Amino acid sequence: MSKAGQRIIRSARQALAFAQGKADRSKFRVHVPDEIDVRAIREKVRMTQEDFARHFGVSKRTVQDWEQKHRSPSGAARAFLTVIDREPDAVMRALVG
Numbered sequence: 001m002s003k004a005g006q007r008i009i010r011s012a013r014q015a016l017a018f019a020q021g022k023a024d025r026s027k028f029r030v031h032v033p034d035e036i037d038v039r040a041i042r043e044k045v046r047m048t049q050e051d052f053a054r055h056f057g058v059s060k061r062t063v064q065d066w067e068q069k070h071r072s073p074s075g076a077a078r079a080f081l082t083v084i085d086r087e088p089d090a091v092m093r094a095l096v097g
Contacts, residue, residue, distance in 0.1 A: 032079045038066040041085045055095070056084065 001009075017023035042052045042063070049067070053060040058077075065071040073081055084091050 030079075032075055032082060034078075036073060036078050036081050036085075038063065038073065038081060041081055042067070044085065045088045055092070056080070 014023060042049065045052070047055065049063045050060050053063045062071070066073055
């Protein structure tokens, strides 16, 4: 098998172990983007600015400032927005209660 094929199989096994909770998570790097398109995320989940703010615990003004580039989300906010972008249903399930 080629080296590329071996790397692909090794990566797939690591991803499976991670998904099953068997991997040492300290070895994985978390990537939080430097810039994030808040409007695109909000539109993806089909919410108004007011609904988005209410559902995810920020003020409507903050959402407006992020979308108009008057302010940038902090690192923690960018991480949360990334999760909303990638797994909106999981975030909604986690926050409903």
